[in-house]
Amino acid sequence: MPTRWDEPITEELNKVEEEIRRSVVSRESLLTRISLHVISSGGKRLRPGVVLLAHKAVGGSDISKIVDMAAAFELIHSATLIHDDINDGGRTRRGRESAYRQFGVQKALVTGDFLFVKGFQLGGPQDRRVVNYLADACTKMAESEILQWQYANDPDTSIESYLKIIEGKTARPIEAGAKVGALLGGGSSRQIDDLGRYGLNLGLAFQITDDILDIVGSEATLGKPKGMDFLDGTPTLPLILAMDDGTKGKRISTLFKKKRKNHNDLEEALLLLSKSDALDSARKYALEFSKKARGCLRSVPQSVYKDSLQALAKAVVHRDS
Amino acid sequence: MPTRWDEPITEELNKVEEEIRRSVVSRESLLTRISLHVISSGGKRLRPGVVLLAHKAVGGSDISKIVDMAAAFELIHSATLIHDDINDGGRTRRGRESAYRQFGVQKALVTGDFLFVKGFQLGGPQDRRVVNYLADACTKMAESEILQWQYANDPDTSIESYLKIIEGKTARPIEAGAKVGALLGGGSSRQIDDLGRYGLNLGLAFQITDDILDIVGSEATLGKPKGMDFLDGTPTLPLILAMDDGTKGKRISTLFKKKRKNHNDLEEALLLLSKSDALDSARKYALEFSKKARGCLRSVPQSVYKDSLQALAKAVVHRDS
Numbered sequence: 352m353p354t355r356w357d358e359p360i361t362e363e364l365n366k367v368e369e370e371i372r373r374s375v376v377s378r379e380s381l382l383t384r385i386s387l388h389v390i391s392s393g394g395k396r397l398r399p400g401v402v403l404l405a406h407k408a409v410g411g412s413d414i415s416k417i418v419d420m421a422a423a424f425e426l427i428h429s430a431t432l433i434h435d436d437i438n439d440g441g442r443t444r445r446g447r448e449s450a451y452r453q454f455g456v457q458k459a460l461v462t463g464d465f466l467f468v469k470g471f472q473l474g475g476p477q478d479r480r481v482v483n484y485l486a487d488a489c490t491k492m493a494e495s496e497i498l499q500w501q502y503a504n505d506p507d508t509s510i511e512s513y514l515k516i517i518e519g520k521t522a523r524p525i526e527a528g529a530k531v532g533a534l535l536g537g538g539s540s541r542q543i544d545d546l547g548r549y550g551l552n553l554g555l556a557f558q559i560t561d562d563i564l565d566i567v568g569s570e571a572t573l574g575k576p577k578g579m580d581f582l583d584g585t586p587t588l589p590l591i592l593a594m595d596d597g598t599k600g601k602r603i604s605t606l607f608k609k610k611r612k613n614h615n616d617l618e619e620a621l622l623l624l625s626k627s628d629a630l631d632s633a634r635k636y637a638l639e640f641s642k643k644a645r646g647c648l649r650s651v652p653q654s655v656y657k658d659s660l661q662a663l664a665k666a667v668v669h670r671d672s
Numbered sequence: 673m674p675t676r677w678d679e680p681i682t683e684e685l686n687k688v689e690e691e692i693r694r695s696v697v698s699r700e701s702l703l704t705r706i707s708l709h710v711i712s713s714g715g716k717r718l719r720p721g722v723v724l725l726a727h728k729a730v731g732g733s734d735i736s737k738i739v740d741m742a743a744a745f746e747l748i749h750s751a752t753l754i755h756d757d758i759n760d761g762g763r764t765r766r767g768r769e770s771a772y773r774q775f776g777v778q779k780a781l782v783t784g785d786f787l788f789v790k791g792f793q794l795g796g797p798q799d800r801r802v803v804n805y806l807a808d809a810c811t812k813m814a815e816s817e818i819l820q821w822q823y824a825n826d827p828d829t830s831i832e833s834y835l836k837i838i839e840g841k842t843a844r845p846i847e848a849g850a851k852v853g854a855l856l857g858g859g860s861s862r863q864i865d866d867l868g869r870y871g872l873n874l875g876l877a878f879q880i881t882d883d884i885l886d887i888v889g890s891e892a893t894l895g896k897p898k899g900m901d902f903l904d905g906t907p908t909l910p911l912i913l914a915m916d917d918g919t920k921g922k923r924i925s926t927l928f929k930k931k932r933k934n935h936n937d938l939e940e941a942l943l944l945l946s947k948s949d950a951l952d953s954a955r956k957y958a959l960e961f962s963k964k965a966r967g968c969l970r971s972v973p974q975s976v977y978k979d980s981l982q983a984l985a986k987a988v989v990h991r992d993s
């Protein structure tokens with residue numbers, strides 16, 4: 352992401368990184384190796400960034416506790432990445448072979464569990480509200496995985512259903528991170544709510560942009576082949592919008608409905624899609640959520656951290672990877 | 673298990689049951705259904721039982737908190753059962769088709785994650801020591817899964833390695849449950865340590881007995897086919913002892929080493945094993961750990977709960993399922 356939204360929290364993010372690496376040390380070195388395979392593959396650290404910024408934006412200064420929480424969110428995110436790849440047959444992730452492909456399903460599955468435990472160990476011994484924010488977000492992630500499969504290869508998936516899925520999958524955990532950051536920073540109820548809504552809208556903008564990049568991105572910067580959502584039968588916003596677009600849309604629907612899609616299907620669908628307004632319309636949705644996110648920060652006083660939250664909301668939609 | 677070890681905590685165990693069922697309610701009814709498939713299949717509730725008894729044995733009376741913790745241990749145990757079955761290809765569990773066979777790997781995997789989260793949600797908002805006991809035990813479970821695969825089909829697995837594996841897999845979580853129960857019950861450091869050692873030895877006795885039952889048990893009472901450990905290449909104590917026993921042992925080793933074992937191999941191995949002293953020797957180990965467990969309770973004052981802990985240590989070795 353181009354904007355240096357993380358400038359004012361560089362030091363804290365380094366501490367989060369140390370904490371994560373410290374957490375995954377195990378007497379079974381393979382667990383550490385598989386964990387680091389995922390963790391050190393250069394994720395965006397969006398989730399810990401939001402936790403830290405929300406904390407600082409409300410005047411929080413309990414760095415040690417908030418670094419633990421930020422690490423907890425990233426560890427749990429890494430756990431879900433490993434399990435998702437097993438479930439979706441994802442072959443590459445951030446330019447690397449996915450964990451289960453490199454180390455086998457069994458070991459990847461157990462490493463995911465290990466990372467879950469490490470995340471909850473860091474995030475656990477806290478206020479009941481904190482644990483509930485974290486756990487409720489994880490519950491929604493699991494629920495939205497189940498929901499997503501109900502719409503696999505379904506060209507009639509509504510935008511509403513799509514938004515419900517990405518809300519659970521991506522936006523709720525970011526919302527929870529923002530709320531936890533604000534709560535532990537001593538924010539008012541109003542600030543906690545507002546930062547939560549910021550996180551929710553940020554997450555939606557982020558995921559819609561991800562889904563657009565799956566179509567228009569370059570494989571080199573994405574770190575994975577493009578068109579995976581189409582091939583997997585995952586109905587993303589640009590696909591849903593394109594399938595709703597006249598004769599071209601009908602044809603994309605027909606291709607999308609196929610349970611086994613091949614690369615010719617993908618090429619044809621991408622070509623038709625590039626001639627439709629779907630990508631532009633999807634971008635408008637992303638921009639709208641980004642704007643909404645920025646509009647949620649009124650109760651947060653001016654500071655470099657608030658500036659960063661604003662910059663982040665722009666950065667998630669203006670990026671090429 | 674024949675002895676009614678759970679008599680003095682019947683009411684609390686019912687509350688644990690309610691709490692577990694309440695926890696797995698989800699807006700995605702499939703998650704609830706798969707969770708209940710595992711939870712309602714009649715497990716022994718050994719883990720929550722130990723948490724409750726340890727609590728009460730040291731004079732604890734915070735029923736609501738300890739019921740939550742007991743439910744947490746059982747939820748996490750259920751999560752690992754689902755993931756273990758995926759990893760080991762376990763076809764039946766407690767007389768039912770295993771979750772991944774009935775609902776598919778993807779949905780079972782996510783349900784396991786869901787149960788982990790629910791367990792940590794109940795066990796989370798506590799004293800840091802409590803969270804660490806719980807999480808450290810989960811870490812050891814993951815580590816021992818990895819360790820176990822290193823010894824798959826290996827007839828030279830030592831008794832020491834076997835004990836290390838079952839310690840992590842079964843005994844540490846029970847140890848953690850006992851310590852958490854005692855800690856939250858206001859037990860002294862001595863009592864917490866002693867009940868922890870009780871749980872550890874109880875777990876070893878329990879798992880060795882399980883491994884014996886895998887060979888001598890009846891399929892009807894076990895709820896799964898027998899000889900699964902042999903077929904899976906899991907070196908259990910009776911197998912290790914039998915393989916160390918002269919010419920018969922050599923032959924069992926040869927069969928055990930095969931990566932794909934068939935039912936003739938199993939029949940032959942079981943016949944040879946039944947003629948060796950391995951089962952009797954393995955039983956002696958189990959009895960020894962059971963005795964050790966009972967010997968750990970000196971710092972615990974006399975009560976019906978202490979009686980139950982003693983009865984439980986006997987019951988885990990004297991059972992046919």
